[in-house]
Amino acid sequence: xxxxxxxxxxxxxxxxxxxxxxxxxxxxxxxxxxxxxxxxxxxxxxxxxxxxxxxxxxxxxxxxxxxxxxxxxxxxxxxxxxxxxxxxxxxxxxxxxxxxxxxxxxxxxx
Amino acid sequence: xxxxxxxxxxxxxxxxxxxxxxxxxxxxxxxxxxxxxxxxxxxxxxxxxxxxxxxxxxxxxxxxxxxxxxxxxxxxxxxxxxxxxxxxxxxxxxxxxxxxxxxxxxxxxxxxxx
Numbered sequence: 666x667x668x669x670x671x672x673x674x675x676x677x678x679x680x681x682x683x684x685x686x687x688x689x690x691x692x693x694x695x696x697x698x699x700x701x702x703x704x705x706x707x708x709x710x711x712x713x714x715x716x717x718x719x720x721x722x723x724x725x726x727x728x729x730x731x732x733x734x735x736x737x738x739x740x741x742x743x744x745x746x747x748x749x750x751x752x753x754x755x756x757x758x759x760x761x762x763x764x765x766x767x768x769x770x771x772x773x774x775x
Numbered sequence: 776x777x778x779x780x781x782x783x784x785x786x787x788x789x790x791x792x793x794x795x796x797x798x799x800x801x802x803x804x805x806x807x808x809x810x811x812x813x814x815x816x817x818x819x820x821x822x823x824x825x826x827x828x829x830x831x832x833x834x835x836x837x838x839x840x841x842x843x844x845x846x847x848x849x850x851x852x853x854x855x856x857x858x859x860x861x862x863x864x865x866x867x868x869x870x871x872x873x874x875x876x877x878x879x880x881x882x883x884x885x886x887x888x889x
Contacts, residue, residue, distance in 0.1 A: 709819075714876060757819075763821045763824050766819045766820075767818050768818045
């Protein structure tokens with residue numbers, strides 16, 4: 666199985682509050698993992714990717730951070746949310762020939 | 776650097792009509808190309824992919840796409856649209872080597888009229 670679990674499915678948070686989105690992966694060990702954000706009316710923007718425990722690469726400067734404390738766990742965080750952080754966040758793992766995506770978390774910052 | 780351009784943020788077709796979603800890519804190395812479909816509030820599902828070999832690839836739900844290197848295109852087609860095809864479609868490109876980072880287009884929303 667190559668299942669990816671994301672939670673929560675939806676989240677409404679006030680501006681300035683912290684954020685923690687979790688992604689866990691079943692299946693093979695040492696997967697490459699990715700966080701994407703999809704803003705309203707826009708495509709998918711790669712935020713972070715990780716090739717192993719403790720290894721995080723950031724694609725764009727922003728108010729978010731990522732961590733990989735365990736092989737199959739990938740966490741997206743923020744200390745203080747901004748309105749512009751609203752969007753649909755997707756976790757993915759890669760396999761030769763494509764990605765497998767989680768079901769996503771819709772974040773609304775109010 | 777790689778990039779993907781999807782022409783048309785919205786495409787509307789009648790049920791039973793041909794579906795054509797356009798995708799052009801830019802890549803300095805032989806690309807891997809993908810089409811994904813996204814239904815509302817869900818993750819993305821792989822429709823089809825081109826890696827090497829045959830340039831016409833067939834995917835799920837009757838979709839197919841043709842890799843045309845000379846035109847740097849990978850357009851998605853389906854002969855006859857069904858109401859259930861209404862969704863958002865994303866074209867994506869990755870390097871055909873050990874780096875599997877996907878670069879996505881901005882997406883095309885397909886509307887199917889009864």
